[in-house]
Structure formats: structure tokens, C-alpha cells
Amino acid sequence: MNLDIPEPxxxxxxxxxxxxxxxxxxxxxxxxxxxxxRQELITGAAxxxxxxxxxxxxxxxxxxxxxxxxxxxxxxFESKEALLAxxxxxxxxxxxxxxxxxxxxxxxxxxxxxxxxVLVRNHFDALLGPDSDFIPVMLYEWRSLDATQRxxxxxxxxxxxxxxxxxxxxxxxxxxxxxxxxxxxLMIFGALNWSVQWYAPPSGRSAxxxxxxxxxxxxxxxLQLFLKEPA
Amino acid sequence: MNLDIPEPxxxxxxxxxxxxxxxxxxxxxxxxxxxxxRQELITGAAxxxxxxxxxxxxxxxxxxxxxxxxxxxxxxFESKEALLAxxxxxxxxxxxxxxxxxxxxxxxxxxxxxxxxVLVRNHFDALLGPDSDFIPVMLYEWRSLDATQRxxxxxxxxxxxxxxxxxxxxxxxxxxxxxxxxxxxLMIFGALNWSVQWYAPPSGRSAxxxxxxxxxxxxxxxLQLFLKEPA
DNA sequence: CCTACCGATCGGTAGG
DNA sequence: CCTACCGATCGGTAGG
Numbered sequence: 001m002n003l004d005i006p007e008p009x010x011x012x013x014x015x016x017x018x019x020x021x022x023x024x025x026x027x028x029x030x031x032x033x034x035x036x037x038r039q040e041l042i043t044g045a046a047x048x049x050x051x052x053x054x055x056x057x058x059x060x061x062x063x064x065x066x067x068x069x070x071x072x073x074x075x076x077f078e079s080k081e082a083l084l085a086x087x088x089x090x091x092x093x094x095x096x097x098x099x100x101x102x103x104x105x106x107x108x109x110x111x112x113x114x115x116x117x118v119l120v121r122n123h124f125d126a127l128l129g130p131d132s133d134f135i136p137v138m139l140y141e142w143r144s145l146d147a148t149q150r151x152x153x154x155x156x157x158x159x160x161x162x163x164x165x166x167x168x169x170x171x172x173x174x175x176x177x178x179x180x181x182x183x184x185x186l187m188i189f190g191a192l193n194w195s196v197q198w199y200a201p202p203s204g205r206s207a208x209x210x211x212x213x214x215x216x217x218x219x220x221x222x223l224q225l226f227l228k229e230p231a
Numbered sequence: 232m233n234l235d236i237p238e239p240x241x242x243x244x245x246x247x248x249x250x251x252x253x254x255x256x257x258x259x260x261x262x263x264x265x266x267x268x269r270q271e272l273i274t275g276a277a278x279x280x281x282x283x284x285x286x287x288x289x290x291x292x293x294x295x296x297x298x299x300x301x302x303x304x305x306x307x308f309e310s311k312e313a314l315l316a317x318x319x320x321x322x323x324x325x326x327x328x329x330x331x332x333x334x335x336x337x338x339x340x341x342x343x344x345x346x347x348x349v350l351v352r353n354h355f356d357a358l359l360g361p362d363s364d365f366i367p368v369m370l371y372e373w374r375s376l377d378a379t380q381r382x383x384x385x386x387x388x389x390x391x392x393x394x395x396x397x398x399x400x401x402x403x404x405x406x407x408x409x410x411x412x413x414x415x416x417l418m419i420f421g422a423l424n425w426s427v428q429w430y431a432p433p434s435g436r437s438a439x440x441x442x443x444x445x446x447x448x449x450x451x452x453x454l455q456l457f458l459k460e461p462a
Numbered sequence: 463c464c465t466a467c468c469g470a471t472c473g474g475t476a477g478g
Numbered sequence: 479c480c481t482a483c484c485g486a487t488c489g490g491t492a493g494g
Contacts, residue, residue: 054286190423191425225409
């Protein structure tokens with residue numbers, strides 16, 4: 001018996017306990033018929049790409065994470081890059097929808113400052129909230145896309161940022177935002193996007209590691225930092 | 232003649248021009264005796280790690296970039312990770328020295344705002360100026376270090392950031408910096424560090440692509456954005 | 463979607 | 479620092 005070459009475990013006779021952590025996971029009926037295996041691949045890949053980077057994640061890692069064999073992701077995606085592009089496109093579409101919904105939920109009486117708060121708060125959610133693997137992957141791994149995929153992603157990114165432009169303009173016109181508005185936008189996005197590097201969500205226990213704050217706290221601090229008092 | 236597959240050019244008969252870009256580069260006497268091959272590896276690796284990422288760069292890429300054969304980098308560094316650590320340590324030491332020199336060059340009459348300007352300007356230089364490959368690599372690839380290497384880098388990083396703390400405190404005390412000072416520091420570093428993603432240095436020709444500004448312009452804009460008027 | 467496999471490339475090493 | 483090489487792993491595919 002060669003211990004170096006892993007072979008599929010022969011099922012023990014009479015063993016009734018379901019094996020969950022080793023070997024090929026059992027498929028439930030739901031998993032088998034839905035066409036949502038593709039979706040599981042996107043979600044699993046997003047998590048791994050975020051934590052290990054695109055180049056640092058093998059397609060085998062991804063397959064294992066969703067309980068497939070090594071070759072099977074290529075039944076759903078023609079290449080590793082196509083899977084990366086799917087992660088980014090899905091993430092941007094979701095963020096864009098949530099941004100539109102948040103703006104639409106604003107009362108008609110809301111002023112520019114309130115619009116800015118909603119945009120910043122929603123952006124923190126895309127970066128740090130639940131299911132926030134997609135946008136960080138887009139921000140940090142876009143170099144791995146080819147020109148075609150990149151322009152698709154950039155179209156959505158442009159649409160996402162377009163909603164910010166009138167807000168920045170109005171803040172600048174009322175002297176609540178100082179300095180070159182284009183550079184201000186780039187730097188503010190930088191301040192927000194960089195939070196991915198240091199933010200640790202508040203845990204139940206009183207932890208004193210790193211920066212502990214709620215996304216509302218972050219939003220308040222960001223606005224205090226960037227905006228001047230209204231005239 | 233196959234235009235798709237690049238092959239080494241056969242040297243033309245009677246051609247006296249030295250081949251510089253193809254094949255194994257000739258070694259000059261300087262290169263052969265100095266112990267500075269190690270330094271060339273660090274510089275070359277920094278450039279490649281910045282442009283392609285750590286996982287996306289092979290040790291063969293690095294060897295080729297400095298005119299070595301594939302195994303030779305391991306004569307100077309015991310592993311790819313050790314080379315990455317050397318890039319980061321060298322970068323942090325240099326940035327720290329330049330920061331200390333810049334602060335020491337300040338007139339005794341300089342106020343907090345002036346100290347802040349010097350720190351920000353120096354930081355932009357480390358991120359975007361000449362020989363600025365090291366710090367971006369440190370900022371974006373630190374996850375690839377093991378615990379020991381990481382703590383060495385963090386010691387220098389802590390020293391670098393320590394010089395900012397009294398400046399932030401004084402700015403906050405004089406109400407030129409609003410909001411939680413810790414979060415403010417994290418966000419300001421984010422705004423600066425993110426410039427690596429979008430900054431394109433001004434070229435000689437009047438180019439209209441992307442953000443074109445000098446590092447002085449960036450510094451001015453950043454200070455305008457973050458700081459309130461002194462009381 | 464799995465089995466079984468391919469060629470290419472990777473980090474790293476022994477010996478000179 | 480080069481030559482020559484190793485085992486491991488990679489993205490991807492044919493055939494079912």
C-alpha cells in the first residue's frame with residue numbers, strides 16, 4: 001500500500017456516520033439539480049481570491065472549496081481569468097443595485113451631505129460588510145484581466161462612480177469640499193478602499209486588537225475628516 | 232519567417248554592435264567583482280513584484296531581469312520569500328532615512344502644518360517618485376511574508392508611522408484635524424497609499440490620459456482636503 | 463460533472 | 479554564479 005499516492009477511501013463496511021470534512025462532499029438534491037453550481041464557484045472563488053490573491057489561488061483550491069474535482073470548474077468557466085471576471089462583474093452589479101436602492105430610499109428633502117453619507121455608508125458595506133469579497137477582489141486584482149474583460153468591469157465601475165460626481169460637485173460648490181475635486185475624489189475613494197487593509201469587524205467579546213468600529217462609526221469619521229462645515 | 236513566434240535574432244555577419252537586449256548579458260568588470268549582484272536582485276525583484284505581484288513573478292523572471300541563470304538567485308537568497316523580505320526591509324529603511332532627513336531639514340520655526348506637509352510630500356515620494364518600487368511592494372504584498380519576516384517589517388513601519396503621531400495629535404488639538412484621530416490616520420494613509428493605483432507621472436508631452444499632476448500638486452490637494460483652517 | 467491525463471512551469475538543489 | 483536536474487504543482491482537456 002503506497003501512502004504517498006492518495007487513493008479514494010474505500011467505504012468502511014457498516015459505517016453509517018456521514019463523512020463531512022474528508023473526501024468528496026455528498027451532494028444534496030438541491031445542489032444536484034439547480035444550475036447554481038456556477039454560483040457556488042463564483043462565491044467560493046471570491047473568498048479565496050480575496051484572502052490569497054488571484055495568482056496565489058489555484059483552480060484546484062476553488063474546486064475543493066465547493067466540493068468538486070480539479071477539472072470541473074472548467075465545465076462552468078473556460079478559464080481561471082473568466083472566473084475572476086465573473087466574480088468582479090457579479091460584485092459590481094450587486095454594489096450598483098444596492099447603491100441605486102440606497103439613493104432611491106432617500107427622502108426628497110435630503111441635502112448633499114446626507115447623499116454623501118449614504119454613498120459612503122453603502123461603499124463601506126460593499127468593502128467590509130457581509131458578502132463583501134467581490135469588490136475587494138475587483139479593486140486589488142483587476143490587473144489580471146485582459147483588455148476585454150477589463151473594459152466590461154470598467155463600464156460598471158464608471159456607472160457606480162457616476163452617482164458620486166454630482167454630489168462632489170455640489171459639496172465643492174458649497175465649500176464643504178476643498179481642493180481639486182478630481183483629486184479629492186481619488187483620495188477619498190483611496191481612504192475608503194484602503195479600509196480593506198486594516199478593518200476588523202467588531203467581535204462579540206471586547207477585543208482590543210486593531211481597529212474596532214462599526215461601519216456607521218467609520219462613515220461618521222470619514223465625513224468629519226473630509227468635509228468642511230457648511231457655510 | 233514566422234512573425235508570431237519570436238526567436239533570437241541571428242547575429243548579422245560583420246555586425247559589430249554589442250547585443251544588449253537578447254541572450255545572456257555581457258558582464259562588465261564592475262559587475263563581476265563587486266558584491267552588488269545581490270543589490271541588483273533586490274532592485275530587479277522590486278520592479279517585477281510591483282508590476283506583476285509576488286505570486287505572479289517567478290524567480291526565473293527575476294534572474295533573467297538581472298542577467299542570471301534560473302538557479303542563481305538562490306546563491307544570494309535562500310528563498311523567494313527571503314528576497315521579498317529584503318525588498319521590503321531595504322525600502323522601509325530608505326524611506327525612514329529620507330523621512331528623518333526631511334524632518335531634520337525643517338526650520339525650527341516650522342509649525343505643525345508645515346511638518347505635516349513635509350511628511351505627506353515625503354510619503355508621496357516613497358510611493359510615486361524615482362526608485363519607488365519598494366514601498367508599494369511592501370504595502371501590497373505583505374501577506375506573503377511569514378510571521379518572523381512580517382514582524383521585522385512591522386518594526387520599521389511602526390518607526391516610520393511614529394513620526395506622524397505627534398503631528399496628528401497637534402493638528403487635532405488645534406482643530407485642524409476632525410474626527411477620531413486613529414481613524415483619521417488610517418484613512419489619510421489610505422488616501423495617500425491608494426495613489427499607487429491611479430497616479431501617472433506627468434510626461435513631457437501634453438498627455439491627457441488619467442491623472443496628471445506633480446507630487447507637489449498632490450501634496451497641496453491632500454492637505455486642503457484633510458485639514459481644516461487653523462483657528 | 464468525474465476520471466485520467468498532458469505539457470509547462472514552478473521553487474529549489476547538488477556539484478562544480 | 480552556471481549546469482543540469484528534481485518533484486510538485488499548475489491550468490486545462492478528451493472522453494465519458
